[in-house]
Amino acid sequence: MTDLKGQFFWYELMTSDPQAALAFYGEVVGWSAQAFGGERTEQPYHVISGNAGPMGGIMAIPAEAKDCGMEPWWGGYIGSADVDADAKRLADAGAKVQRAPDDIPGVGRFAVMADPGGATFLLLKGASPEGMDAPSPMTMGHVCWHELYSGDFEADLAFYTSRFGWGKGEVMDMGEMGSYQLFSMSGGTDFNSMSGGMMKKPPVMPEPLWLFYFAVKDIDEAMSKVKAGGGTVLNGPMEVPGGAWIIQATDPQGAMFALAGKRAG
Structure with a gap:
């Protein structure tokens, strides 16, 4: 395990x-x-x-x-x-x-x-001595990316890397939105080991939070279902490194979530 x-x-x-x-x-x-x-x-x-x-x-x-x-x-x-x-x-x-x-x-x-x-x-x-196996990357229906909108970027980065042993990967330039720091919960530093990214909380975000990306097969189909089901797409679809496409959304009750998947064709 x-x-x-x-x-x-x-x-x-x-x-x-x-x-x-x-x-x-x-x-x-x-x-x-x-x-x-x-x-x-x-x-x-x-x-x-x-x-x-x-x-x-x-x-x-x-x-x-x-x-x-x-x-x-x-x-x-x-x-x-x-x-x-x-x-x-x-x-x-x-x-x-x-x-x-x-x-x-x-x-x-x-x-x-x-x-x-x-x-x-x-x-x-x-309570159980039995553990869980982590799913493979992009396993359908599981969390494939973790994103922190930080209220104190430098302090949070130091906190998670020093207290949990997370590894620091590449820093991506997001322009006016600042830096996007990739991290690995396993402690790795290569791109394939990355688990998520953290960035300074944008002014439009009401408070610092963790956002979780759920893997879906087809991002456009999933986006249509979000809208049909009463959810709201906040951003995307947007292509990200590795060939996946993402959207960020809120469900009908207002909880924020995100999806990642491929595009047909």
Whole structure:
């Protein structure tokens, strides 16, 4: 099994309408879904799967989070061997503990963190001793790219590379938008090992955040399904190195996500 400590490996949508979100992403991305603990649960957690198996979940925004103003949002979990120790270690390095370590019965122990620039991520140590295999690049329905819109670019870059051991790749010049720093969660520095990129948060973004790209077969077909399903395409399609095309969008409930895929012909 792949060692996922220090790497994003589970992705979760908290939304105002889980059933609508399941239908939307099922059509756009092609996920299958299964209720964790059974459909009769008052607020079921639906595990979503791509071609290589489970990769995340969809759930209703918890009442306490909704009362604090949480809007629909995609979050990513980073693997941890010791959530309590990591939360303290990361807080000492400039992160903020947004929710103290706690247990999810039958799932594991987690914590909600914010990096030095303010973008939220989560830590998770699973209750099961069995790990997960990371899917191959561009496996349909899985996250193929991770993008940070940073609130403090230099501090965040130093934070993730020093505290998680991420490797720095090429720096791409984005013109007026500044630099786009490629990174590898595995610690590599060559282009083929890259896992994502980070850049300074553009003024149009309301807050720093992590954006996750889901792999689809045909970007134009997927874009049409986004629009037909009530989502909004914010940017793209745009070609990126490696021959893929991307779009950035919001789902009907307002959560931001992105897609990557080929173009027919």
